[in-house]
Amino acid sequence: MNAGDRVRVERAGQTHEGVLMPSTTGEHLVVKLEGGYNVGVDREEADVEVLESDVYDVEDAQAESEQSTIEFDDDLPTISLISTGGTIASTVDYRTGAVTAQFDAEDVLRAVPDLAGMANYRGRVVANILSENMTPDVWQDLAHAIHEEIEAGADGVVVMHGTDTMQFTASAMAFMLDTPVPVVFTGSQRSADRPSSDNVMNAVCAVEAAKSDCAEVLICMHASESDDRCALHRGVRARKNHTSRRDAFETVGAKPLGEADYGVDGDPEITFRREYRERGATELDADTDIETDVELLKFTPGTDPAFLDALDGKSGVVLEGTGLGHVHTDWIPTIEELVDDGTTVVMTSQCLEGRVCDRVYDTGRDLLEAGIVEGEDTLPGTAKVKLMWALANVESVEEAMSTSLAGEIQDRSVPWT
Numbered sequence: 001m002n003a004g005d006r007v008r009v010e011r012a013g014q015t016h017e018g019v020l021m022p023s024t025t026g027e028h029l030v031v032k033l034e035g036g037y038n039v040g041v042d043r044e045e046a047d048v049e050v051l052e053s054d055v056y057d058v059e060d061a062q063a064e065s066e067q068s069t070i071e072f073d074d075d076l077p078t079i080s081l082i083s084t085g086g087t088i089a090s091t092v093d094y095r096t097g098a099v100t101a102q103f104d105a106e107d108v109l110r111a112v113p114d115l116a117g118m119a120n121y122r123g124r125v126v127a128n129i130l131s132e133n134m135t136p137d138v139w140q141d142l143a144h145a146i147h148e149e150i151e152a153g154a155d156g157v158v159v160m161h162g163t164d165t166m167q168f169t170a171s172a173m174a175f176m177l178d179t180p181v182p183v184v185f186t187g188s189q190r191s192a193d194r195p196s197s198d199n200v201m202n203a204v205c206a207v208e209a210a211k212s213d214c215a216e217v218l219i220c221m222h223a224s225e226s227d228d229r230c231a232l233h234r235g236v237r238a239r240k241n242h243t244s245r246r247d248a249f250e251t252v253g254a255k256p257l258g259e260a261d262y263g264v265d266g267d268p269e270i271t272f273r274r275e276y277r278e279r280g281a282t283e284l285d286a287d288t289d290i291e292t293d294v295e296l297l298k299f300t301p302g303t304d305p306a307f308l309d310a311l312d313g314k315s316g317v318v319l320e321g322t323g324l325g326h327v328h329t330d331w332i333p334t335i336e337e338l339v340d341d342g343t344t345v346v347m348t349s350q351c352l353e354g355r356v357c358d359r360v361y362d363t364g365r366d367l368l369e370a371g372i373v374e375g376e377d378t379l380p381g382t383a384k385v386k387l388m389w390a391l392a393n394v395e396s397v398e399e400a401m402s403t404s405l406a407g408e409i410q411d412r413s414v415p416w417t
Helices: 058-067 105-111 136-151 166-176 199-210 305-311 329-340 362-370 380-393 397-401
Strands: 006-011 014-021 028-033 038-042 047-052 078-083 090-093 098-101 120-125 156-160 183-186 217-222 229-234 238-240 249-251 258-261 269-272 294-298 316-321 344-349
Touching: 006 028, 006 038, 014 038, 078 136, 120 136, 136 156, 136 166, 156 199, 166 183, 166 217, 166 238, 166 380, 183 199, 199 217, 199 229, 199 258, 199 269, 229 249, 294 305, 294 380, 305 329, 316 380, 329 344, 329 362, 344 380, 344 397, 380 397
Parallel strands: 078 120, 078 156, 156 183, 183 217, 294 316, 316 344
Antiparallel strands: 006 014, 006 047, 014 028, 028 038, 090 098, 217 229, 229 258, 238 249, 258 269
């Protein structure tokens, strides 16, 4: 029995037929089913019958894949593919059935042959983690890597990242980097071995966006459940609003900055709706210092004010208040103490749209008197990342938090359709 044989596997009353694939361990069998999915079973518990030998030459297929290269073309731009892990660069761990990050950037190129001919590529791995394990230290490593790639001549950068914390990392890059070329984050909601995976279209559209004239930090993900177009979200204005849909990301308070129409032939066309920073409009620079002693706290009715005591001595605190930016009046004396002790306290709203205005009601005016800084309509997660960066890099943190540095604050908050 060898990899490539067609087999019938019986275990615990269930029967599976398919092609035997290479296994990650000696204790498990991996069988590719007719529908394209793989199943892993314990060898000791399985009764295996070989139906046909060598129906698929796995070794030849792997060798062909490993030998595939994209030759340099002087007429094409150079795009740097930077991998941090996540579902777009993941596969199934057949020991547990869980999705694990295992691929580097070159694996992604082999897995998405549609990228061939779109650009010249350089691959780089900064991390190989699922995005829930992302840390500010990795943000700094990523910012340095992006800076180095652009300095070395990359015409655009695509960062492959897990979707769960993509918005935080994209925000960090927007504040840390002045970039003369596009920096585009992309990922996938479903791993590459699933027929419904969104990795191919997202990757292709992200590369096309990285070739565009928009020199900002963008997030490129499905705009609908169909494979028709990707939305291009400004990194500091995006939020993951669904756990599993392929169109999980939304721009809060406006429509996306642009979109990539995938087209019937997989040749995307980029369109932008609003003004953006153009390619080459700024000099490459990086300020990657960051203050990690910052917390984000969401207020809800009944939350014990004692929670604020744990924030004593913090460099910064972002509050997710209700409505226009309110908390229970019992919180205000402690907030004032925090400010007096040197903690920067920024108020944001837990509402999905609209901006903070603490001049309308008595509670808001009392909060302003206590020393809070209004975060305008900055998203709470973005506000935390911005405060972490501002505390380490600017003289007037209060002024920075009230000023749009990377498009995180919109000029107006208006209803839109």
